[in-house]
Amino acid sequence: MSGWWRDAVVYQVYVRSFADGNGDGDGDLAGVRARLAHLAWLGADAVWLTPFYPSPMADGGYDVADHCDVDPRFGTLSDFDDLLAHAHRLGLRVLVDVVPNHTSDRHPWFTEALASPGGPARDRYLFRDGRGPDGEEPPNDWESVFGGPAWTRVPDGQWYLHLFAPEQPDLNWRNPQVRADFRKVLAFWLDRGVDGFRIDVAHGVIKHPDLPDTGLREQISLLGRGELPYFDQDEVHEVYRDWRRLFDSYAGERIGVAEAWASTPQRLARYVRPDELHQAFNFALLEAPWSAAEFRSVVDSSLATTAEVGATTTWVLGNHDVQRPVTRYGGGAVGLRRARAAALFSFALPGSVYVHQGEELGLPEVLDLPDEARQDPIWERSGRTDPGRDGCRVPLPWNGDEPPFGFGASPATWLPQPPDWGALSVAAQRDRADSVLNTYRTALALRMEHPALGDGALRWLDAPQDVLVLRREPGFTCATNFGADPVRLDLPGHLLCRSDAVPTWTGELPGATTAWLAD
Structure with a gap:
């Protein structure tokens, strides 16, 4: 595709x-x-x-x-x-x-909404009447992602929704x-x-x-x-x-x-x-x-x-x-x-x-x-x-x-x-x-050049505990050791690169290391 x-x-x-x-x-x-x-x-x-x-x-x-x-x-x-x-x-x-x-609460749309109680500009946002005596409680129990309630009351008594900061009033996407x-x-x-x-x-x-x-x-x-x-x-x-x-x-x-x-x-x-x-x-x-x-x-x-x-x-x-x-x-x-x-x-x-x-x-x-x-x-x-x-x-x-x-x-x-x-x-x-930096650059260049990398499929190869080995065709193997101790792997191919930047491959993969191999 x-x-x-x-x-x-x-x-x-x-x-x-x-x-x-x-x-x-x-x-x-x-x-x-x-x-x-x-x-x-x-x-x-x-x-x-x-x-x-x-x-x-x-x-x-x-x-x-x-x-x-x-x-x-x-x-x-x-x-x-x-x-x-x-x-x-x-x-x-x-x-x-x-x-x-x-938007920001300084956006012209919100400024107009604040100035227009009951008007169509207010429907751009999610304004609601409050609950409790005199509408003193927020319209519901929604919380801001940043902490605290997701509602702020304006001087005319209504509340507006802000799932983030009060300076970020939520838009009403049901409004055409x-x-x-x-x-x-x-x-x-x-x-x-x-x-x-x-x-x-x-x-x-x-x-x-x-x-x-x-x-x-x-x-x-x-x-x-x-x-x-x-x-x-x-x-x-x-x-x-x-x-x-x-x-x-x-x-x-x-x-x-x-x-x-x-x-x-x-x-x-x-x-x-x-x-x-x-x-x-x-x-x-x-x-x-x-x-x-x-x-x-x-x-x-x-x-x-x-x-x-x-x-x-x-x-x-x-x-x-x-x-x-x-x-x-x-x-x-x-x-x-x-x-x-x-x-x-x-x-x-x-x-x-x-x-x-x-x-x-x-x-x-x-x-x-x-x-x-x-x-x-x-x-x-x-x-x-x-x-x-x-x-x-x-x-x-x-x-x-x-x-x-x-x-x-x-x-x-x-x-x-x-x-x-x-x-x-x-x-x-x-x-x-x-x-x-050079490890990233080397890997990204290989990713662009190697026909196995990018879009496509993968399959997992059998590997010791704490190790993942994935195979991508044609001719590419990636092995990652999530453990602390080195492991010996019997894998085909020659080294393309390693995350620890060691330029050789003896079949032993140190802890917390990824190696790329090509057939």
């Missing part, structure tokens, strides 16, 4: 933390453009840009105040056009984030005007030449029409595990069938990628049926503990369910919302070794892979950010008990021995960088054959 996305390597750029082009300490579109050659050199096929739209930045730009412009802190529409043109010259496709579940306006937003960017969209909270745009109570506390714990009346409603697929028709009306295979959580792999696969979206992030591998049995279970269930709808699976080990793999897998040398092995394992699987910026450098989570530097709304809404997601969003080190490590001209970056990141910089790692 054709389709560039079926086995693409997509690199996630968190715009504010990638590169600073104007020296103000914030990453921006000019900075991204100046560093795109790194992504082409690395072996990416496409770039996903996080939101760069006008925003009060209550939630890192996912509170959008204008869907068809660029926030001045990130540049201008002209800067975006330059970035897009340069990416295309380098052979890179560009995906942009679209945020359909909610909302659907029509978002088609215009998509067309605006498609007309400029973008290759597709990453769809934020794709599972959330339709709520149960009755807005029923859940009867539950800690509702977010059910995300991806259980049913909630505000996520993954059946009618959501009407929206994406409509979007697919729009994408298909443009030349060049434009795509939609769902950030979707569903209660089962089968329900997740519905987002990538032939007449809906092209990809849905597979968070199951990201959530799997470091275990051969867990990784194999995720791979088997994921491949089986996507095959039923004719789609491929999208493998993800990290993004801007989760702790970095190095830290998640144990931290320090152990975590880094496991993260390298997990990356090569995922690159060998059928389907597409996403790389979050900095994974190719082996960056750890920054756990010791000063309290005053933290900006994620989770930090304040949790009563400063949950550090939030800032630790995986620290600006990248490009070169040099001290901050800002080539990120930009300003020594002060919007989140402070650890002073010892010089050895992890792009420049430092490009000069070391055994670096994480």
